[in-house]
Amino acid sequence: MKEATLLQFLLGIIVCSTLFFCTNAEDPYLFYTWEVTYGTRAPLGVPQQVILINNQFPGPPIEAVTNNNIVVNVINHLDEPFLITWHGIMQRRTSWQDGVLGTNCPIPPHSNWTYKFQVKDQIGTFMYYPSTLMHRASGGFGAFNINQRSVISIPYPAFDEDVTLLVGDWYIKGHKALQKQLDSGLDLPLPDGLLINGVSNFTFTGQKGKTYKFRVTNVGISTSINFRIQGHPMTLVEVEGCHTLQEVYESIDIHAGQSIAVLVTLHGSVKDYFIVASTRFTKPILTTTGILLYQGSQTPPSLPLPVAPTYHVHWSMKHARTIRMNLTANAARPNPQGSFHYGAIKVVRTILLANEKVEINDKLRYAVNGISYVDPATPLKLADWFNIPGVFVLNGTKDAPPSGPPTLGVSVIGLTLHDFVEIVFQNTEKTIQSWHLDGYNFFVAGYGGGNWTTDVRRRKRYNLVDAVSRNTVQVYPKSWTSILVSLDNKGMWNLRSQTWSKRYLGQGVYLRVWNDEKSLYTETDIPPNALFCGKAVQS
Numbered sequence: 001m002k003e004a005t006l007l008q009f010l011l012g013i014i015v016c017s018t019l020f021f022c023t024n025a026e027d028p029y030l031f032y033t034w035e036v037t038y039g040t041r042a043p044l045g046v047p048q049q050v051i052l053i054n055n056q057f058p059g060p061p062i063e064a065v066t067n068n069n070i071v072v073n074v075i076n077h078l079d080e081p082f083l084i085t086w087h088g089i090m091q092r093r094t095s096w097q098d099g100v101l102g103t104n105c106p107i108p109p110h111s112n113w114t115y116k117f118q119v120k121d122q123i124g125t126f127m128y129y130p131s132t133l134m135h136r137a138s139g140g141f142g143a144f145n146i147n148q149r150s151v152i153s154i155p156y157p158a159f160d161e162d163v164t165l166l167v168g169d170w171y172i173k174g175h176k177a178l179q180k181q182l183d184s185g186l187d188l189p190l191p192d193g194l195l196i197n198g199v200s201n202f203t204f205t206g207q208k209g210k211t212y213k214f215r216v217t218n219v220g221i222s223t224s225i226n227f228r229i230q231g232h233p234m235t236l237v238e239v240e241g242c243h244t245l246q247e248v249y250e251s252i253d254i255h256a257g258q259s260i261a262v263l264v265t266l267h268g269s270v271k272d273y274f275i276v277a278s279t280r281f282t283k284p285i286l287t288t289t290g291i292l293l294y295q296g297s298q299t300p301p302s303l304p305l306p307v308a309p310t311y312h313v314h315w316s317m318k319h320a321r322t323i324r325m326n327l328t329a330n331a332a333r334p335n336p337q338g339s340f341h342y343g344a345i346k347v348v349r350t351i352l353l354a355n356e357k358v359e360i361n362d363k364l365r366y367a368v369n370g371i372s373y374v375d376p377a378t379p380l381k382l383a384d385w386f387n388i389p390g391v392f393v394l395n396g397t398k399d400a401p402p403s404g405p406p407t408l409g410v411s412v413i414g415l416t417l418h419d420f421v422e423i424v425f426q427n428t429e430k431t432i433q434s435w436h437l438d439g440y441n442f443f444v445a446g447y448g449g450g451n452w453t454t455d456v457r458r459r460k461r462y463n464l465v466d467a468v469s470r471n472t473v474q475v476y477p478k479s480w481t482s483i484l485v486s487l488d489n490k491g492m493w494n495l496r497s498q499t500w501s502k503r504y505l506g507q508g509v510y511l512r513v514w515n516d517e518k519s520l521y522t523e524t525d526i527p528p529n530a531l532f533c534g535k536a537v538q539s
């Protein structure tokens with residue numbers, strides 16, 4: 001071994017043993033330094049303060065390959081505590097890196113913290129965004145794409161280029177003004193518009209005959225969108241890391257926090273076409289257009305815009321049921337996705353979560369089974385690790401909606417590692433909801449109108465064969481959505497509304513997935529650089 005190589009090797013061991021839980025030294029590392037600052041942009045034509053990462057809005061994309069180790073030094077130049085969460089990244093055995101206030105102390109203003117995690121056994125289209133306060137309403141979000149290792153074949157036709165579209169609703173008011181409004185007890189109005197990749201005039205230039213993979217994520221903080229490209233049907237290939245049946249769609253609903261990947265072949269005549277995103281279930285409907293420009297085109301796109309589906313919840317629910325897993329396709333590993341027969345596994349526990357708008361102390365709040373979540377000063381994970389009492393009450397949240405008035409609280413549901421559970425989201429509101437679980441993908445077993453009852457399951461309304469496995473699911477107005485999840489990832493995991501105002505006002509809970517055996521095989525140690533705050537400071 002040459003001297004330099006030997007030195008690198010030894011350094012590798014030292015870095016590895018002091019900084020990382022070290023089983024994955026063979027997998028490549030991607031290093032990022034992110035300067036988080038305020039800046040001015042005018043995405044809707046009006047200059048406003050936004051949150052930039054390395055002077056970019058949206059933030060820089062992470063382009064990883066399955067099993068890469070990701071190291072991100074986040075330098076917080078804002079005047080408020082800050083954290084970024086990695087939406088859809090499973091953080092296997094290490095909720096320490098999840099970047100939410102239940103697992104991490106926030107990075108104080110004018111200081112930094114380095115995340116280190118592995119994108120173990122994952123492929124797919126994901127994102128990151130700030131989890132603190134209402135920060136993400138001002139930016140700080142970006143794409144997080146994980147590509148197949150070269151030894152794994154992709155289960156769909158080859159494409160020429162990968163294009164990332166971050167589509168989402170946007171307010172001209174900044175995060176502080178929005179937060180103030182929520183703090184005063186008022187809900188947010190409809191957003192001011194929609195953006196594609198942070199602008200109102202997004203343009204993509206492609207070549208006739210080529211096929212592009214568009215990765216489309218709804219980065220918005222409240223509204224569901226419908227996405228379509230004039231004259232160009234889309235073949236769905238992936239949803240949040242799950243390879244789907246390759247159905248062809250004229251338009252696709254993407255709810256807050258969800259991601260899809262579609263193949264689009266430029267088969268049209270050489271001209272420009274509209275790329276359209278419009279809100280679903282809002283009055284009025286907000287629409288934004290981008291342009292798909294064929295190289296060499298001299299012809300601007302022509303109206304009318306491709307039509308959106310009508311308001312109907314029924315259409316959207318039917319459409320959602322057509323998004324199914326391709327059982328013979330691989331994902332991050334060569335084995336077929338259908339080899340895990342989730343429909344044959346016995347459900348050991350059913351948790352029915354009713355999610356509702358409530359009033360507590362004369363203020364607007366949102367609650368889950370009667371508890372409106374409030375972040376304690378001490379992260380739940382730190383309290384758990386150091387046995388600090390008085391931070392949370394395990395099982396404060398019941399498995400079914402209780403009667404009685406709603407309260408503020410720190411809601412944690414205690415669950416046993418390796419259990420297989422059913423979670424039903426009951427939406428009693430007139431608006432659509434979107435729910436996300438950190439640390440997991442789950443099977444979307446069913447959607448239905450009205451109130452869920454145990455009969456629904458018995459009536460075989462569930463898809464127990466090829467349901468899509470994803471991390472974020474919509475719950476239609478006055479309807480329910482049922483998911484099945486295999487609790488194989490020990491840790492403290494946030495289950496939260498993707499409607500950020502509702503989440504800010506308490507619509508969330510943590511799942512403590514636990515067994516009493518302390519072992520690095522089930523959970524990593526606390527990272528050596530962990531920040532301490534609240535009651536954990538004295539420990």
Ligand SMILES: *[C@@H]1O[C@H](CO)[C@@H](O)[C@H](O)[C@H]1NC(C)=O
Nearest residue numbers: 073074111112113114115529
């Ligand atoms: C903060 O950033 C510096 C480099 O600028 C780095 O050496 C240090 O490890 C970082 N601190 C943490 C806690 O990540």
Ligand SMILES: *[C@@H]1O[C@H](CO)[C@@H](O)[C@H](O)[C@H]1NC(C)=O
Nearest residue numbers: 042045199200201202203204
């Ligand atoms: C979009 O608008 C901005 C601001 O008006 C302008 O600087 C930019 O060139 C435009 N981009 C395209 C692709 O037209």
Ligand SMILES: *[C@@H]1O[C@H](CO)[C@@H](O)[C@H](O)[C@H]1NC(C)=O
Nearest residue numbers: 155244245246326328329330
């Ligand atoms: C499912 O995936 C396989 C590759 O494993 C592919 O050949 C097949 O076309 C896919 N089926 C559908 C219906 O998308």
Ligand SMILES: *[C@@H]1O[C@H](CO)[C@@H](O)[C@H](O)[C@H]1NC(C)=O
Nearest residue numbers: 349394395399413414415416
């Ligand atoms: C929480 O509830 C689960 C399921 O009912 C149970 O297994 C667990 O023991 C409970 N934990 C506590 C501390 O009550």
Ligand SMILES: *[C@@H]1O[C@H](CO)[C@@H](O)[C@H](O)[C@H]1NC(C)=O
Nearest residue numbers: 354401426428449450451452
């Ligand atoms: C569903 O349940 C809620 C609250 O539990 C109740 O107010 C409502 O009337 C029920 N709806 C139907 C259709 O039964």
